Amino acid sequence: MSASPENEKIRIGVSSCLLGEPVRWNGDHKRDRYLTEVLASFFEWVPTCPEVDAGMGTPRETVQLHGTPESPRMAGTKSGTDWTDIMRRTARQRSRELAKMNLCGYIFKSKSPSCGLNRIKVYTDTSTVHHNGRGLFAEAFVNACSRVPVEEEGRLHDPKIRENFIVRVFAYHRLQSLLSGHWxxxxxxxxxxxxxxxxxxxxxxxxxxxxxxxxxxxxxxxxxxxxxxxxxxxxxxxxxxxxxxxxxxxxxxxxxxxxxxxxxxxxxxxxxxxxxxxxxxxxxxxxxxxxxxxxxxxxxxxxxxxxxxxxxxxxxxxxxx
Structure with missing residues (x-):
């Protein structure tokens, strides 16, 4: 079976570091072989690193989320530099761009204060740590592209979670083809x-x-x-x-x-x-x-x-x- 009815690759958003791009805080990457060696045969990757887009540079100081999981702020772990407004603005702008690109899925880097979908640490002023936050870019993307299937790369190693994500990606591609054509x-x-x-x-x-x-x-x-x-x-x-x-x-x-x-x-x-x-x-x-x-x-x-x-x-x- 081909990658799509039109024999074209399906366009999928992805955290840049997962493709091997050296955009991590320490100048390294988190290349995921399942993405680059298996899924790449069927998907056209659309990479994004919101922290680089926000001007943080590479390498850079690490950041954390602070406050409440519902409305966290992003700050440097040592300097305390507040990146919240810049990151939210960058995230909204990039999400609007991606919303126009007919993405059929997005794979985020887990545990990231910008890209993590679930269980991201949010630190409070009382030293309590919440574990139910979401990265600022991931939040903006989900709000802008609510139908697009999303998942974290780590969870794709679970066969059932992987199956559910892949099924949704190809089904959403077929749905888009239906609704955008001579409907x-x-x-x-x-x-x-x-x-x-x-x-x-x-x-x-x-x-x-x-x-x-x-x-x-x-x-x-x-x-x-x-x-x-x-x-x-x-x-x-x-x-x-x-x-x-x-x-x-x-x-x-x-x-x-x-x-x-x-x-x-x-x-x-x-x-x-x-x-x-x-x-x-x-x-x-x-x-x-x-x-x-x-x-x-x-x-x-x-x-x-x-x-x-x-x-x-x-x-x-x-x-x-």
């Missing part, structure tokens, strides 16, 4: 139908809400329909998939083979799904088996189901969950 309600119906089982593997609640939205499409203006569908669609995929939800989807798909498969073939699929449920084989095994029968028996409804091909097989995402 119509009929095209939305086709898109929704093709994503049925992928959505069900994440959130039936959101899938039902999307179904009602599509069914009542004529009650909304095109702009309102686009916005509501896009928000709910991305919220759905942000819900983590589970073994149980995948098993339910696979068994549901099996119902489309009532006349095509022999009793032995059906039993083979059921046993493979059960092996997955028990953790004996990864998800790729039953999915590959179902996909094989879809092609062999030309099961039309399942042929374009994105659940069977949500991302390039070369990434081997489902080999580890």
């Amino acid at each position: 119509s309600r009929g095209a939305l119906v086709r898109f929704h139908t093709e994503h049925k089982f992928l959505l069900l593997a994440h959130s039936r609640k959101h899938y039902d809400a999307l179904g009602k939205l599509v069914a009542g499409a004529k009650q909304h203006s095109p702009a309102e329909l686009k916005s509501k569908y896009a928000d709910t669609f991305m919220d759905a995929l942000a819900v983590k998939s589970t073994i149980k939800k995948n098993v339910d989807v696979l068994q549901h798909m099996l119902g489309f083979f009532k006349k095509e498969l022999s009793a032995e073939e059906k039993q083979d699929i059921l046993e493979t799904i059960e092996d997955y449920r028990q953790g004996l084989v990864p998800l790729v095994v039953p999915v590959t088996l179902v996909r094989h029968h879809v092609r062999t028996h030309n099961v039309e409804y399942l042929q374009n189901q994105m659940y069977l091909n949500p991302h390039p097989k070369e990434l081997m995402i489902r080999n580890h969950i």
Whole structure:
């Protein structure tokens, strides 16, 4: 499978240091091999180092967040130089620029007072340390690009978190292609139908809400329909998939083979799904088996189901969950 329907790389924002750029406080980098050696085959990187953009220089004094997690200030750890206003201004400006670049995801440097998404230390005047802050640039980006899937590089080493992020990136790319092209309600119906089982593997609640939205499409203006569908669609995929939800989807798909498969073939699929449920084989095994029968028996409804091909097989995402 190609990187996108147009055989182009998907544009992803990233902290510059993760690509090997020497922009860290000590003039070093934090090159991440998974990004540069695996994901780089499918993603076009759009790097940013907000601390360099803010004029801090390289090398530079380290900074910390102070005050409250809701509204922290950024200051030098030794000099106490206050960078808050400059960083917030830089972060807003860069985020506005990125919002115009059709990014389909962003990978942030973890533990950074500028780029960290979660669990960033915020120091108080009473020497108490809160561990639920967010980097100033990361906060500005999320506010400006609320639908864009975001994650930290460290968390991508967790197979389930990695799978959820990659699924959202490729799904958001398909969604952008739909809504930015010659859009119509009929095209939305086709898109929704093709994503049925992928959505069900994440959130039936959101899938039902999307179904009602599509069914009542004529009650909304095109702009309102686009916005509501896009928000709910991305919220759905942000819900983590589970073994149980995948098993339910696979068994549901099996119902489309009532006349095509022999009793032995059906039993083979059921046993493979059960092996997955028990953790004996990864998800790729039953999915590959179902996909094989879809092609062999030309099961039309399942042929374009994105659940069977949500991302390039070369990434081997489902080999580890």
